[in-house]
Amino acid sequence: MKLSNKLTLITSAVMMILISGCSSQPKPLYNYEDYSDSYYHYKKNAGEQSALEYKQNLEKAIENAGDSSSGRVAPGLYADLGYIYLKSGNNQKAIEYFTKEKTIYPESAHFMDRMIQKIHAQEGDKK
Amino acid sequence: MRFQNLTALSALLLTLFLFSGCGPATISKGAAYPKMYDQKPRSLLILPPMNESTDAEAKEYYMTTVEMPFAQLGYYTFPVEMVSDVMKQEGVYDTELLYNLPMNKFQEYFGADAVLFTEIKKWNVSYMVLASNLTVSIESKIVSTKTSEVLWQHSGTVVVDLSGGNNNGGGIAGLLIQVVATAVSTAAADYVKYARVANMRLVSTLPVGPYHALYLQDQDAQLTQ
Numbered sequence: 001m002k003l004s005n006k007l008t009l010i011t012s013a014v015m016m017i018l019i020s021g022c023s024s025q026p027k028p029l030y031n032y033e034d035y036s037d038s039y040y041h042y043k044k045n046a047g048e049q050s051a052l053e054y055k056q057n058l059e060k061a062i063e064n065a066g067d068s069s070s071g072r073v074a075p076g077l078y079a080d081l082g083y084i085y086l087k088s089g090n091n092q093k094a095i096e097y098f099t100k101e102k103t104i105y106p107e108s109a110h111f112m113d114r115m116i117q118k119i120h121a122q123e124g125d126k127k
Numbered sequence: 128m129r130f131q132n133l134t135a136l137s138a139l140l141l142t143l144f145l146f147s148g149c150g151p152a153t154i155s156k157g158a159a160y161p162k163m164y165d166q167k168p169r170s171l172l173i174l175p176p177m178n179e180s181t182d183a184e185a186k187e188y189y190m191t192t193v194e195m196p197f198a199q200l201g202y203y204t205f206p207v208e209m210v211s212d213v214m215k216q217e218g219v220y221d222t223e224l225l226y227n228l229p230m231n232k233f234q235e236y237f238g239a240d241a242v243l244f245t246e247i248k249k250w251n252v253s254y255m256v257l258a259s260n261l262t263v264s265i266e267s268k269i270v271s272t273k274t275s276e277v278l279w280q281h282s283g284t285v286v287v288d289l290s291g292g293n294n295n296g297g298g299i300a301g302l303l304i305q306v307v308a309t310a311v312s313t314a315a316a317d318y319v320k321y322a323r324v325a326n327m328r329l330v331s332t333l334p335v336g337p338y339h340a341l342y343l344q345d346q347d348a349q350l351t352q
Binding site: 028029030032035036039040043044070074075076077079080083105107108109110111114115 | 169170187188190191192194195198199200201202203204205206207208209212213236237238239240319323338339
């Protein structure tokens with residue numbers, strides 16, 4: 001191989017590496033769907049409609065969690081959904097989702113356990 | 128000059144150009160934020176922002192943009208809405224009060240390794256004679272719940288020229304139209320959009336978290352200052 005050919009090869013190899021290093025966009029770690037937008041609309045126009053859309057977006061993001069580089073449900077989504085159920089009085093569902101959150105993310109276990117204990121304590125008071 | 132020499136020279140120039148195109152290196156993440164690598168926080172408790180801007184609504188709106196960029200970078204982010212509600216139930220309504228709690232309380236109650244504090248410095252449109260700028264400016268820091276040390280801090284500012292550079296003038300009337308158009312186009316949604324851009328700038332300086340593929344391997348990543 002002639003020197004100039006070699007140089008051309010090296011140059012193009014270096015260029016390829018640099019260009020891919022600068023601009024490659026892999027899939028994000030998590031799929032949030034339109035979490036931020038739906039949360040924003042929920043804050044801006046608090047009401048039944050925006051609350052429903054916020055909840056539906058959480059469910060959609062959980063359902064399509066596989067469309068991401070981690071394949072996992074994003075941090076906090078199960079907890080957010082559980083909290084919506086808790087506010088509407090569905091304690092069973094709330095506990096179910098809080099448990100899911102801490103199963104995927106042990107970092108949340110302390111907080112989720114505290115929430116679950118609170119629910120049990122309240123139920124104990126009623127009896 | 129011979130052909131081969133010319134090729135060698137252009138190869139060198141091209142390589143130099145491309146390297147500089149990736150960003151002038153000034154400081155590595157490891158040197159800028161050594162405590163992040165020492166303490167290795169896995170989870171971030173995102174508190175409601177402190178609003179120092181002139182817009183009373185900025186706080187609630189900005190709050191909806193913070194979780195995603197930090198989670199995508201590999202940290203466990205506690206659910207913002209739920210955390211903020213739970214704090215209120217515990218009697219902490221005031222953000223200022225919240226920001227002055229002893230750090231170990233956040234460890235005790237939530238089990239968080241670190242807390243993310245955010246301050247909205249600017250969230251406004253400044254109207255000038257010929258142009259108007261929308262500015263969103265955010266300062267944020269991560270503080271350890273174990274040692275109360277600041278592990279990372281940075282600020283992100285986005286300034287957008289709303290007049291869009293269309294100098295098709297038309298005297299006073301043209302100006303008036305422009306001002307009206309500007310007022311209409313700066314809905315709250317615009318702020319949120321640019322707040323996300325400011326967040327991206329902030330987050331790009333943060334060492335990646337435990338769920339990121341490059342966890343504890345980005346000490347040498349160069350930051351421009």
